[in-house]
Amino acid sequence: MRIVLHHDDPRALHAALRERGVSDEVEASASGDGPFVVVVIAQGERVADAAARWLRRHPLPAGFIVGCTPATRADCQPEAWWPASLCDMVLADDEDILLDEIARRVDRLAEMESILDAEWLRERAVGASAIWRNTLRAVAEIGRFGDGACLLLGESGCGKELLARLVHDLDPVRRRGPFVVVDCTTLSPELSGSELFGHAKGAFTHAVSARDGAVAMADGGTLFLDEIGELEPRLQARLLRVIQERTYKRIGEDVWRKSDFRLTCATNRDLEGEVLAGRFRNDLYFRIARWTVRAPSLAERRDDIPLLVAHFLAEHGDAAPQVMPEVMQRLVAADYQGNVRELRNVVLRLADRQRGFRVLSTGCLGDAFAPGASSGWEQTFALAVEGALDAGLGLKNIGQIAETLAVELAERRAGSTSRAAELLRVTPRALQLRRQVRPSDAG
Numbered sequence: 001m002r003i004v005l006h007h008d009d010p011r012a013l014h015a016a017l018r019e020r021g022v023s024d025e026v027e028a029s030a031s032g033d034g035p036f037v038v039v040v041i042a043q044g045e046r047v048a049d050a051a052a053r054w055l056r057r058h059p060l061p062a063g064f065i066v067g068c069t070p071a072t073r074a075d076c077q078p079e080a081w082w083p084a085s086l087c088d089m090v091l092a093d094d095e096d097i098l099l100d101e102i103a104r105r106v107d108r109l110a111e112m113e114s115i116l117d118a119e120w121l122r123e124r125a126v127g128a129s130a131i132w133r134n135t136l137r138a139v140a141e142i143g144r145f146g147d148g149a150c151l152l153l154g155e156s157g158c159g160k161e162l163l164a165r166l167v168h169d170l171d172p173v174r175r176r177g178p179f180v181v182v183d184c185t186t187l188s189p190e191l192s193g194s195e196l197f198g199h200a201k202g203a204f205t206h207a208v209s210a211r212d213g214a215v216a217m218a219d220g221g222t223l224f225l226d227e228i229g230e231l232e233p234r235l236q237a238r239l240l241r242v243i244q245e246r247t248y249k250r251i252g253e254d255v256w257r258k259s260d261f262r263l264t265c266a267t268n269r270d271l272e273g274e275v276l277a278g279r280f281r282n283d284l285y286f287r288i289a290r291w292t293v294r295a296p297s298l299a300e301r302r303d304d305i306p307l308l309v310a311h312f313l314a315e316h317g318d319a320a321p322q323v324m325p326e327v328m329q330r331l332v333a334a335d336y337q338g339n340v341r342e343l344r345n346v347v348l349r350l351a352d353r354q355r356g357f358r359v360l361s362t363g364c365l366g367d368a369f370a371p372g373a374s375s376g377w378e379q380t381f382a383l384a385v386e387g388a389l390d391a392g393l394g395l396k397n398i399g400q401i402a403e404t405l406a407v408e409l410a411e412r413r414a415g416s417t418s419r420a421a422e423l424l425r426v427t428p429r430a431l432q433l434r435r436q437v438r439p440s441d442a443g
């Protein structure tokens with residue numbers, strides 16, 4: 001693990017941080033490769049200008065710390081286009097305290113990077129794309145340093161349960177306890193939540209003996225509620241009490257019991273929309289979503305497909321076949337509605353088809369991956385381009401319209417400039433500049 005500090009006077013900053021006990025693995029430089037942390041201390045120059053310089057060079061730093069004191073506070077105005085999720089602005093009473101504070105933050109970032117570089121993590125949560133690494137960074141922070149409930153959002157099959165297990169395994173305390181999974185779609189209304197809360201003997205027809213539910217079993221560990229959006233209203237109310245008070249009653253019993261667990265939930269629904277529609281309790285939502293992380297879909301991280309393919313092939317058998325470049329190209333270009341789960345199934349199926357062969361050749365692909373068989377989005381896109389050609393638009397206009405649309409749609413989907421920039425794989429600054437080019441300029 002190596003974390004590079006970018007600062008105008010890296011040596012001085014490095015010396016000051018080393019004096020404050022920052023890890024040996026932190027290097028200082030005014031250039032170099034990531035993972036890196038940009039530290040800008042307000043001193044004379046407007047911080048916005050200095051930060052802009054760094055962000056142009058490194059749009060997605062692992063950390064971006066801006067430090068100021070009351071004397072330099074006025075120079076320290078963040079710009080709207082800075083990656084808000086990254087920017088950590090620290091105001092301290094004097095320079096000495098400021099350096100202490102920066103040292104603490106750099107140490108934490110260095111620890112986070114060493115978690116992300118750990119072999120066990122790379123083998124379990126495969127992917128090196130910036131969007132996936134940022135997701136892992138968020139999960140590592142929640143697991144290692146946070147303790148509150150965490151809500152994982154994202155399409156089906158994109159790795160939410162895998163991330164929930166990481167939160168548990170990174171938690172220094174909870175990882176010694178159990179990880180209990182409840183799929184809320186399977187909770188039976190007739191059992192009134194007995195799967196969650198347990199039941200007393202005779203509580204209902206088949207309750208021949210008393211039993212613990214998931215809440216009791218998760219004591220000391222993590223309770224993972226998958227598909228929380230499907231939880232029926234009665235159980236939502238009961239769950240709220242458990243989260244607030246850490247106490248619950250078994251079904252058919254009048255004794256309050258205690259359970260101390262960490263709660264992680266996941267859903268592929270728009271839970272905020274469910275709250276607005278009155279289908280999900282507002283108070284419960286805020287209890288389960290102290291932290292939220294959105295797991296990216298596979299389409300947002302196609303760069304990771306080759307790594308994932310290699311990972312699933314290794315899982316398939318001891319001698320993983322080589323993949324012909326043509327096969328890999330088609331796997332990377334394909335659409336996966338079921339995200340990583342679907343990719344895994346596809347890879348295992350292809351490997352099965354050519355079991356015993358040393359090279360995975362195009363013969364394994366079958367019709368679904370035939371060269372002419374473009375994916376659904378390509379066909380839709382082709383139709384739109386045909387319409388534009390019919391309307392007499394030239395290449396330049398078509399390109400500009402596509403770009404404007406891509407920016408608009410990414411911003412709508414992402415909800416923030418920095419996330420939209422990640423989706424579009426451009427820097428936030430580049431995105432802001434593109435937005436300034438109005439359609440009328442584009443002609």
Ligand SMILES: Nc1ncnc2c1ncn2[C@@H]1O[C@H](COP(=O)(O)OP(=O)(O)OP(=O)(O)O)[C@@H](O)[C@H]1O
Nearest residue numbers: 124125126127155156157158159160161162340341
């Ligand atoms: N980055 C990854 N590296 C390796 N395997 C992955 C990765 N992401 C997902 N998987 C695998 O893909 C499959 C689906 O992942 P997971 O069950 O975590 O998805 P999910 O989002 O919880 O799905 P659902 O919403 O349907 O419950 C699992 O087999 C998981 O191990």
